[in-house]
Amino acid sequence: MRTTFTLLLTLLLSSTLWSQEIHTQSNAVSIDNESDATTGWTGGAVISSESTDVEHGSFSMLVSSTGQTNGRDASYTFNVTSGQVYSIKIWAKRAPQSYLPAFANWSGFSNFSERSILTTQWTEYSFELTANSNVAVIRAYTAPINRGAVSGDGILLDAVTITPLVDDSEAPSAITDLTASSTTSSSTALSWSASTDNIGVVDYEVFQNGSSIGLSGGATNFNVMNLSPATNYAFTAIALDAAGNSSLVSNTANVTTTTAADTQGPSAITDLTASATTSSSTTLSWSASTDNVGVVDYEVFQDGTSIGLSGGVTSFNVTNLSPATSYGFTAIAMDAAGNSSLVSNTANVTTTAAADTQAPSAITDLIASAITSNSAILSWSASTDNVGVVDYEVFQDGTSIGLSGGATSFNVTNLTPATSYAFTAIALDAAENTSLISNTANLTTTGETDSQAPTAITDLVAGSTTSSSTSLSWSASMDDVGVVDYEIFQDGISIGLSGGATSFNVTNLTPETSYSFTAVAMDGSGNISTISNSVNITTLEAPTGGATAYTTENANLPTVDWQSNNFIASGNVGIGTQVNPAYRLAVAGNIVAEEVRVALQGNWPDFVFETSYELPSLAAVEQHIKTNKHLMNIPSAHQVQQQGIALGDMDAKLLRKIEELTLYAIAQEKQIQQLKSQNEQLKELANKIEALELKLNTYPVER
Known part of the structure; x- marks a missing residue:
């Protein structure tokens, strides 16, 4: 309204x-x-x-x-x-x-x-x-x-x-040179010189045999249509100003229409061109067409669809185009008898890209997590933009501390213990438009740095030893903040990290050779436990090739080959393999069974729901994935390819991930409810501010 x-x-x-x-x-x-x-x-x-x-x-x-x-x-x-x-x-x-x-x-x-x-x-x-x-x-x-x-x-x-x-009470001057031209059997074109006025002429009214037939719209010409062939007509005109004053009646232009109908179309336009093209418009122009009687107008087409008439002029402004888009324009000429020319040449146009002036949306859910005595992890949801967000800038107590590189998280370091900080962030697009400042994430660092090392491993054991491999396992170490990884040593030399898992498969060992293995635990601050107990192993003898045919006399020999079934036995059993397997049962092929039961010797991972369990932060999970390309406590693709998986152990690991995901979902739901409550408070505050602004509007403001 x-x-x-x-x-x-x-x-x-x-x-x-x-x-x-x-x-x-x-x-x-x-x-x-x-x-x-x-x-x-x-x-x-x-x-x-x-x-x-x-x-x-x-x-x-x-x-x-x-x-x-x-x-x-x-x-x-x-x-x-x-x-x-x-x-x-x-x-x-x-x-x-x-x-x-x-x-x-x-x-x-x-x-x-x-x-x-x-x-x-x-x-x-x-x-x-x-x-x-x-x-x-x-x-x-x-x-x-x-x-x-x-x-x-x-x-x-x-x-x-x-x-x-x-x-204004003064009338315009009278028209004295009204003339008619291009007369056909059904039309004529009137024209005259402009009248003068003390203020200004705004229009002209045209009369046919004393009756008004229309206004010229301020132009000094007027096309008369729908006349009868071979008929006499008398035309006059007056000038008008904005105050309603009208001039005296003009001279009379007498016209006699022709008897034959006009059937000849105008010549085709051959030089249609486009200029001054922007992201949303272009200007078309061309040379005038010729006609036996006279061209009265031009029709313009955009990709084959009519978009308007030029009003008889040889130019046309096209608007409302889309940025960075191609168009094809054509035109035809028309005479008063309705004859039209052939279609013109095509003027192809590609509009320019629109300037990006729209800023990204503001961040509204900036949060801090994994807070220590000297660091924290900031995270937020991605902002939106009409073109695209390219980066985020993070501020600590109002001062910029860096860009996130386009990521929706930022690791803050070098903080002081037991100190309060306020963090904000803005989103940026490629055109350097910046969003409004985000909500503030307030945090207080813990009282002191982490200097306590994890507890030492005391139950390192080896199992499933073959001629070239063995499997190490141990119980998890404890730490005041949290253990992040374990490092394994073979005869005192590091051979790798477990990725946070409490097991490690050792490969590429030499048959019939003795080895000594130890391990240490590490936390996120770089503290390392003392060295674990040593576990000593001797690899088995390498399997020998070939086998003797089965007989009742040699059935109990260490190696027996049942040629018909390719079955090998030597304490362990192998089916479909030509070597003595390193497992109690090895099958080269598929197994079909009504049920396979795995009796676990380790703990089922209900410990995840214990209050003492250190649930890894999502930032730590993300960092582990970026570094190792697989989840914490889950073997990598390379490990599975080299060593396979133990079904019982893998089921326990997967259940552990499911239980951790459940805890993350519960925590996220609490956070969502908290944000909803804060949002309602912000809405209430915004309404109060708006009411205050309306009151302030009644007072003068210096500008």
């Missing part, structure tokens, strides 16, 4: 009080000359055409702050006559994001007073001012000077009129 800000008293003063529009530039806020443009408007703010929130016509103008100290204004400069009174009317409203916008700092007038833009509804703001200069400037501000600018604060403007108030 539109509301009127002031009474339009100037319209009620007198029937002779007349005004001529001098806001004539073609742009989004013009009334009679509207276009998808911001021509004539300049300033430090971002000024753009808007088509979704409009008071008049198809477009309005959005003025948005750039976030800079002087990036808040839009101005329009025009010529005036000193001492003349002018009526200026502007429709305006506050943008969805705004702070105390106003019309302020106008120049060229002696009696201007600042006017605040108070409402989010379209409202007409009216000024009646006396010029004290020959040049005047009107300005709109998105925010006061004494308030730090916020990027995106804005106002919407539309339907601007600037008119001098003049007492």
